[in-house]
Amino acid sequence: xxxxxxxxxxxxxxxxxxxxxxxxxxxxxxxxxxxxxxxxxxxxxxxxxxxxxxxxxxxxxxxxxxxxxxxxxxxxxxxxxxxxxxxxxxxxxxxxxxxxxxxxxxxxxxxxxxxxxxxxxxxxxxxxxxxxxxxxxxxxxxxxxxxxxxxxxxxxxxxxxxxxxxxxxxxxxxxxxxxxxxxxxxxxxxxxxxxxxxxxxxxxxxxxxxxxxxxxxxxxxxxxxxxxxxxxxxxxxxx
Numbered sequence: 184x185x186x187x188x189x190x191x192x193x194x195x196x197x198x199x200x201x202x203x204x205x206x207x208x209x210x211x212x213x214x215x216x217x218x219x220x221x222x223x224x225x226x227x228x229x230x231x232x233x234x235x236x237x238x239x240x241x242x243x244x245x246x247x248x249x250x251x252x253x254x255x256x257x258x259x260x261x262x263x264x265x266x267x268x269x270x271x272x273x274x275x276x277x278x279x280x281x282x283x284x285x286x287x288x289x290x291x292x293x294x295x296x297x298x299x300x301x302x303x304x305x306x307x308x309x310x311x312x313x314x315x316x317x318x319x320x321x322x323x324x325x326x327x328x329x330x331x332x333x334x335x336x337x338x339x340x341x342x343x344x345x346x347x348x349x350x351x352x353x354x355x356x357x358x359x360x361x362x363x364x365x366x367x368x369x370x371x372x373x374x375x376x377x378x379x380x381x382x383x384x385x386x387x388x389x390x391x392x393x394x395x396x397x398x399x400x401x402x403x404x405x406x407x408x409x410x411x412x413x414x415x416x417x418x419x420x421x422x
Contacts, residue, residue: 185201187199187265188385189244190376191254192251194254196222196258198210198378201383201385202233203386206379210228219257222258226265241389242274243265244273244384245258245262245273245276246278246381247278248403249405259275263400272389272395276384276388278308278403279331280298280312281384283351284325286349294313295349296314297343298351299353299357300374301352302333308405309331309339309354310327310330312327313328319383320387322393328345329343331405333406336361340361347369348366350362350366
């Protein structure tokens with residue numbers, strides 16, 4: 184099974200072609216250019232790197248969030264368009280799940296992993312997972328212990344009853360001092376390019392029938408978009 188995967192939850196987008204569980208080609212974008220400038224060109228380039236054509240893709244995978252609102256909309260719309268044109272289906276994967284899968288790929292069963300994505304405003308998007316006994320990147324490899332939330336990193340750690348042994352993601356790196364104060368023995372891992380991880384997760388999910396029609400992809404915002412909040416305030420006459 185061949186999967187074309189895209190992550191636009193961060194400024195540095197990543198794209199990959201995965202065949203079964205092997206990453207055939209992967210690229211990380213230039214952060215000096217916007218997502219709109221780089222897509223869909225980057226996708227066609229990585230397909231060319233993999234020495235196949237778009238017709239050879241069986242399933243499309245996209246990071247559904249949380250992350251940059253603009254990035255999510257552009258990424259999801261791009262993959263929806265390609266899936267419509269080719270008549271294929273999509274696997275939408277939480278970026279927090281993908282980070283946990285990346286950390287769990289080399290972790291032992293029972294390890295607690297915290298995925299933290301920088302949400303700006305001194306907040307993080309966060310979730311905790313326990314590593315299961317299933318093969319890497321399969322559905323049973325990670326089990327959610329605390330669902331996705333957003334907030335101050337210190338407050339989130341204070342709320343969690345059990346301190347994770349591994350932290351991964353841009354938020355963990357951004358708030359390394361907070362992690363060190365609350366969990367001094369924890370390992371902090373940098374976030375890898377997520378497209379390759381998304382593709383491998385998507386292979387397992389697609390084989391188990393967990394795909395959606397292109398129109399069925401829903402973004403995972405966790406926090407409401409600023410534009411929506413501002414619109415409601417304006418309608419209510421609030422400053």
